[in-house]
Amino acid sequence: MPAMSMIEAINSAMDVLLTQDSSVMVFGQDVGYFGGVFRATEGLQHKHGKARVFDAPISEGGIVAAAIGMGAYGKRPVVEIQFADYIYPATDQLISEAARLRYRTAGEWWCPITVRSPYGGGIYGGQTHSQSPEGIFTHVAGLKTVIPSNPYDAKGLLISAMEDDDPVLFFEPKRLYNGPFDGHHDRPVSSWAGHPDAEVPAGHYRIPFGQARIAREGSDVTVLAYGTMVHVALAAAQETGIDAEVIDLRSLAPLDLDTIVASVHKTGRCMVVHEATRTCGFGAELAALVQEHCFFALEAPIERVTGWDTPYPHAFEWEYFPGPRRVGEALLRVMSV
Amino acid sequence: MNQAPGLHVPEPHLRPGDRPDFSDLAIPPAGIVPRPAIDSAPHDMRELAYALIRVLDDDGIAHGEWHPHLSPDRLIAGLRAMMLTRAYDSRMVRVQRQGKTSFYMKSTGEEAVAVAAAHALDRADMCFPTYRQQGLLIARDWPLVDMMNQVYSNSHDRLKGRQMPVFYSSREAGFFSISGNLGTQYSQAVGWAMAAASDSDPRIAAAWIGDGATAEGDFHYALTFASVYQAPVILNVVNNQWAISSYTGIAGSEQATFAARGLGFGIPALRVDGNDFLAVHAVTSWAAERARAGLGPTLIELFTYRAEGHSTSDDPSRYRPVAEAGEWPLGDPIARLKSHLIGLQAWSDERHTALEQALADEVRAAGKEAESFGTLQDSGGIPPETMFDDVYRDMPAHLVDQRRQAGL
Numbered sequence: 001m002p003a004m005s006m007i008e009a010i011n012s013a014m015d016v017l018l019t020q021d022s023s024v025m026v027f028g029q030d031v032g033y034f035g036g037v038f039r040a041t042e043g044l045q046h047k048h049g050k051a052r053v054f055d056a057p058i059s060e061g062g063i064v065a066a067a068i069g070m071g072a073y074g075k076r077p078v079v080e081i082q083f084a085d086y087i088y089p090a091t092d093q094l095i096s097e098a099a100r101l102r103y104r105t106a107g108e109w110w111c112p113i114t115v116r117s118p119y120g121g122g123i124y125g126g127q128t129h130s131q132s133p134e135g136i137f138t139h140v141a142g143l144k145t146v147i148p149s150n151p152y153d154a155k156g157l158l159i160s161a162m163e164d165d166d167p168v169l170f171f172e173p174k175r176l177y178n179g180p181f182d183g184h185h186d187r188p189v190s191s192w193a194g195h196p197d198a199e200v201p202a203g204h205y206r207i208p209f210g211q212a213r214i215a216r217e218g219s220d221v222t223v224l225a226y227g228t229m230v231h232v233a234l235a236a237a238q239e240t241g242i243d244a245e246v247i248d249l250r251s252l253a254p255l256d257l258d259t260i261v262a263s264v265h266k267t268g269r270c271m272v273v274h275e276a277t278r279t280c281g282f283g284a285e286l287a288a289l290v291q292e293h294c295f296f297a298l299e300a301p302i303e304r305v306t307g308w309d310t311p312y313p314h315a316f317e318w319e320y321f322p323g324p325r326r327v328g329e330a331l332l333r334v335m336s337v
Numbered sequence: 338m339n340q341a342p343g344l345h346v347p348e349p350h351l352r353p354g355d356r357p358d359f360s361d362l363a364i365p366p367a368g369i370v371p372r373p374a375i376d377s378a379p380h381d382m383r384e385l386a387y388a389l390i391r392v393l394d395d396d397g398i399a400h401g402e403w404h405p406h407l408s409p410d411r412l413i414a415g416l417r418a419m420m421l422t423r424a425y426d427s428r429m430v431r432v433q434r435q436g437k438t439s440f441y442m443k444s445t446g447e448e449a450v451a452v453a454a455a456h457a458l459d460r461a462d463m464c465f466p467t468y469r470q471q472g473l474l475i476a477r478d479w480p481l482v483d484m485m486n487q488v489y490s491n492s493h494d495r496l497k498g499r500q501m502p503v504f505y506s507s508r509e510a511g512f513f514s515i516s517g518n519l520g521t522q523y524s525q526a527v528g529w530a531m532a533a534a535s536d537s538d539p540r541i542a543a544a545w546i547g548d549g550a551t552a553e554g555d556f557h558y559a560l561t562f563a564s565v566y567q568a569p570v571i572l573n574v575v576n577n578q579w580a581i582s583s584y585t586g587i588a589g590s591e592q593a594t595f596a597a598r599g600l601g602f603g604i605p606a607l608r609v610d611g612n613d614f615l616a617v618h619a620v621t622s623w624a625a626e627r628a629r630a631g632l633g634p635t636l637i638e639l640f641t642y643r644a645e646g647h648s649t650s651d652d653p654s655r656y657r658p659v660a661e662a663g664e665w666p667l668g669d670p671i672a673r674l675k676s677h678l679i680g681l682q683a684w685s686d687e688r689h690t691a692l693e694q695a696l697a698d699e700v701r702a703a704g705k706e707a708e709s710f711g712t713l714q715d716s717g718g719i720p721p722e723t724m725f726d727d728v729y730r731d732m733p734a735h736l737v738d739q740r741r742q743a744g745l
Contacts (some may be wrong), residue, residue, distance in 0.1 A: 062558030064600040069528025105506045106497040256732040
């Protein structure tokens with residue numbers, strides 16, 4: 001199997017489906033001739049033609065609206081919102097339209113669209129290129145929200161998204177595009193080369209939604225994470241010597257509650273890690289579910305390690321980013337009870 | 338020191354208690370606007386965005402290059418669909434007043450906007466309507482009973498009681514699901530048209546938006562995408578002068594026409610008498626021909642008047658002169674087409690009255706049938722557990738669990 005970076009795996013997922021399914025169309029800002037600012041669509045226009053892979057105006061609302069119309073026609077559009085921070089003009093089309101089209105028509109129309117968008121921090125993007133808005137969309141009935149943490153998952157989950165008959169938000173941890181990142185920003189940058197999760201089949205495969213991955217088995221505490229934070233949590237477990245069970249959620253909606261509940265019953269402790277701001281973040285939902293389903297198994301309060309409830313600052317990237325030190329301290333706290 | 342001029346807030350000329358007066362409205366004679374070839378360059382057609390294309394004059398006589406020369410049979414079919422729409426609206430308001438449903442919106446005075454367009458489009462063309470285009474369904478012979486079932490949210494409502502009245506949807510009739518978030522369908526229609534173009538599909542899309550909702554971003558998105566990709570789409574703006582209580586000035590009509598919005602995008606834009614069945618038919622055919630020939634989008638402003646309240650929840654006497662509708666200088670679309678047909682000796686007052694009666698009977702019979710399936714009063718008999726269906730194609734575990742918690 002070829003080794004792929006996450007960006008190559010994402011490109012490969014679209015390439016495979018553009019080849020197999022004539023209804024797939026890919027568009028967004030700079031995705032055509034140039035191949036996207038992160039290179040996710042590099043070469044796709046050249047290979048599949050500009051009627052199927054093309055540039056779109058700087059109009060996130062228009063991009064998603066056009067995709068919904070194409071979906072109604074019978075296409076499977078995949079659109080790129082260049083940064084998740086720019087998705088807000090499209091929220092009316094996503095929340096009021098895409099999410100509810102099937103429901104409001106009792107299945108007469110539906111919306112098989114995939115919205116790809118790089119999210120999260122770690123690249124000095126300041127408050128307009130670093131946000132993690134997943135919690136806004138997990139709050140909406142009718143949307144699916146998926147976040148991969150490695151190249152293998154990224155391709156399999158993106159193919160599932162593109163083949164799904166419901167609208168899927170596919171948030172890509174941009175700091176992981178070209179290599180795993182455990183939050184140690186002062187160490188040399190690593191690439192995906194040689195990483196076991198970078199062995200990616202060249203062809204078609206799917207990873208179904210609603211199936212979490214146990215990234216590290218452990219018995220002391222369950223750590224719920226997704227995207228970049230999976231790598232941070234793994235580093236924190238290793239550095240503290242705490243035998244954490246790290247669960248990579250992969251899809252937030254639908255959520256693999258069974259895997260979470262089984263793990264917390266085993267460990268008796270739980271913490272949630274995400275980059276997004278804390279208040280009303282997805283971690284709040286996870287904490288609520290764990291206490292509903294695992295209250296009598298819990299030996300300690302559920303910890304949340306998250307971005308602070310401030311806009312994402314430029315100069316204080318590492319004070320904001322919930323890195324391995326903060327996660328490690330939380331692990332020690334939750335184990336001290 | 339001079340005082341600064343202050344904030345300009347547009348205000349209609351007339352308010353309740355004032356005498357209706359439209360004398361300041363420039364209404365050019367019928368037949369004077371030239372009809373350009375469909376492949377004329379957009380910059381050579383810019384004047385059409387400030388003109389008013391009219392075919393029928395005040396006596397019901399057709400004039401000029403836009404005269405579509407439709408056969409009397411086709412005109413009578415159009416007249417019938419407009420009259421049926423009005424009869425349907427009238428009954429639905431009555432049943433709303435009786436408490437059999439929660440809400441209704443009439444299209445009175447605007448019937449030509451939807452019906453003439455439906456007659457000019459192909460049946461397979463895709464429509465993305467807004468609130469007052471029920472005439473599209475009626476002109477496409479969609480069963481009234483099915484529409485009423487939706488209004489009643491009854492046991493035969495295909496939408497399972499999920500949408501407010503008049504938020505119809507019919508895939509078979511090429512009528513996209515109506516949204517209450519105004520304008521969203523406009524930009525979606527362009528996406529549909531882009532997909533059709535990418536398949537070299539001969540079908541085109543048509544969308545409708547109100548004058549008020551042109552202020553939404555989706556209007557700008559739609560025009561941008563339609564222009565950039567030269568999508569085969571007809572973008573209709575129904576300028577009925579009122580957005581609930583806000584007159585068109587609040588949506589930006591004081592400084593330019595709504596049709597003129599298209600000019601900056603290089604989109605040919607026509608302004609048409611929306612109460613003139615022949616004119617609406619002619620401009621829609623022209624725009625459809627352009628779209629099918631690969632010449633791209635057309636913007637059409639349909640100049641009309643919302644003769645009734647915004648909805649059954651609205652009382653227009655609070656913000657405009659009550660008698661204004663009767664004074665609208667472009668008249669009533671049904672009366673004008675009737676007069677034209679009588680002039681052609683293809684119609685008569687007697688036939689008109691007889692048809693009116695027959696349509697009222699048809700609507701009454703449909704109403705009885707629909708009410709036999711229930712009304713909102715008796716919750717229609719839709720099983721409440723269906724509330725959890727269709728959120729996703731397959732019901733996820735948490736919804737199965739919530740349905741159980743709801744005891745359903």
